[in-house]
Amino acid sequence: MATSRTIVVAGAGIGGLTASLALAAKGFRVIILEKAERLEEAGAGLQLSPNASRVLIDLGLRPRLAPRAIVPDAVTVMSARSGAEVVRLPLGEAATFRCGAPYWVIHRADLQSALQAQVNDTPAIELRLGCQFEDVASHAKGVTVGQRSNATRQQEPALALIGADGIWSSVRSQLFPESHPQFSGLIAWRGTIDAKQLPRGITARGVQLWMGSNAHLVAYPISAGRQINIVAIVADSWNRPGWSALGEATEIKNRFAAARWPSPARMMIGAVDSWKRWALFTMPDGGVWSKGATALLGDASHGMLPFAAQGAGMAIEDAAVLAKCLEESHGERGTGDALSVPATLQRYGRLRQSRVGRVQRTARQNGTIYHLGGPAAFARDLVMRSIGGAQLLARQDWIYDWRA
Numbered sequence: 001m002a003t004s005r006t007i008v009v010a011g012a013g014i015g016g017l018t019a020s021l022a023l024a025a026k027g028f029r030v031i032i033l034e035k036a037e038r039l040e041e042a043g044a045g046l047q048l049s050p051n052a053s054r055v056l057i058d059l060g061l062r063p064r065l066a067p068r069a070i071v072p073d074a075v076t077v078m079s080a081r082s083g084a085e086v087v088r089l090p091l092g093e094a095a096t097f098r099c100g101a102p103y104w105v106i107h108r109a110d111l112q113s114a115l116q117a118q119v120n121d122t123p124a125i126e127l128r129l130g131c132q133f134e135d136v137a138s139h140a141k142g143v144t145v146g147q148r149s150n151a152t153r154q155q156e157p158a159l160a161l162i163g164a165d166g167i168w169s170s171v172r173s174q175l176f177p178e179s180h181p182q183f184s185g186l187i188a189w190r191g192t193i194d195a196k197q198l199p200r201g202i203t204a205r206g207v208q209l210w211m212g213s214n215a216h217l218v219a220y221p222i223s224a225g226r227q228i229n230i231v232a233i234v235a236d237s238w239n240r241p242g243w244s245a246l247g248e249a250t251e252i253k254n255r256f257a258a259a260r261w262p263s264p265a266r267m268m269i270g271a272v273d274s275w276k277r278w279a280l281f282t283m284p285d286g287g288v289w290s291k292g293a294t295a296l297l298g299d300a301s302h303g304m305l306p307f308a309a310q311g312a313g314m315a316i317e318d319a320a321v322l323a324k325c326l327e328e329s330h331g332e333r334g335t336g337d338a339l340s341v342p343a344t345l346q347r348y349g350r351l352r353q354s355r356v357g358r359v360q361r362t363a364r365q366n367g368t369i370y371h372l373g374g375p376a377a378f379a380r381d382l383v384m385r386s387i388g389g390a391q392l393l394a395r396q397d398w399i400y401d402w403r404a
Helices: 014-025 050-058 092-099 108-120 170-175 249-255 263-271 311-330 338-370 374-387 389-394
Strands: 006-010 029-034 045-048 074-079 085-090 104-107 125-129 132-139 142-149 152-158 160-163 182-194 207-212 215-222 227-235 245-247 275-282 294-296
Touching: 006 014, 006 142, 006 152, 014 029, 014 050, 014 108, 014 125, 014 311, 045 050, 045 108, 045 215, 045 311, 050 092, 050 311, 074 374, 085 092, 085 374, 085 389, 104 108, 104 215, 104 227, 108 125, 132 170, 142 160, 160 170, 170 294, 207 338, 215 263, 227 249, 227 263, 245 249, 249 263, 249 275, 294 338, 311 338, 374 389
Parallel strands: 006 029, 006 160, 029 125, 074 207, 160 294
Antiparallel strands: 045 104, 074 085, 132 142, 142 152, 182 227, 182 275, 207 215, 215 227, 245 275
16 A cells, blocks of 8 residues: 555554554554554553444444443442442443443453454554654655664654554654643552452442542452452552552552541452552643644543543544544545645644543543542532432533544
């Protein structure tokens, strides 16, 4: 396939793999550069609401994902202040029917494995593992992407470069050297437990959210329900970059001490044998998007707090919109050439900026609400009960009903 139809994607995470599949489906040749020698798990579980699962299903991934994913019955919101259920947001098959796509919870490694398998089965995509992006130069015919594999440097001409290389993006550092991730003051701890270890009365078929003073706890099933993913969010000053620093179990247990947290929450924390932690960094609201024939997607553009469960979802949406924009100007019936790529990528950014910014703000607001204490927490619980689970869920329609 001609260079004029080649797009280089830097990064083989969820956003990069999805973008590659979406672009290949529109008739482009795609080269993925991934510095890791092999793709490995980074994180445990994630939630894919209908706006994201719809894109993946449209890309033909349902047969690979449905057997590994779980459709949770509900999101149950619990109060650490009282130890009682505050409200239950109904999901399950009824929500799937209403949205036209499922709400899935899945092990991140299962999603990445399914995406990689689909990529491997797509002749128009070449995945280069152990190959690191180094630099990019723009010119009249597009870009030339510098890459390195061991001691060998290679240059790849292409129509465009897409930076999908995460919150510490090397592509972004070249495009927007003044734009840096900011530490949020929050730390996420993650671990897993066997589903059989759940406290009595807690179902393994739903998502559970515990709200407490300056901390919250999320638990949901992964690995076809055999394991429960536990994520604890606390305020802290530790801010080392990375996703998988080892965490000391005693430290997180102390943060969820008996004086502040009821026994079911403490039992889940105590059942985790091995903890990992990562500092939560964010990018400015609305993201940073493109310069010339290079564009960003996912965390590279708009890393956000995970409190709307939309980090992966927004990257998946980015992929769909990017592919649609490039198809419209450069597809089989498109009339665009290399000179029109910058305008096409600017349009992609404009289409995404407002929605992404709103999701970023929503996630930040959710975190503030979850972490209320004292009288404010009491008032919050009363308000949530009075609104009811169905209406609270309906407030997410603007997220879940999105289509490319």
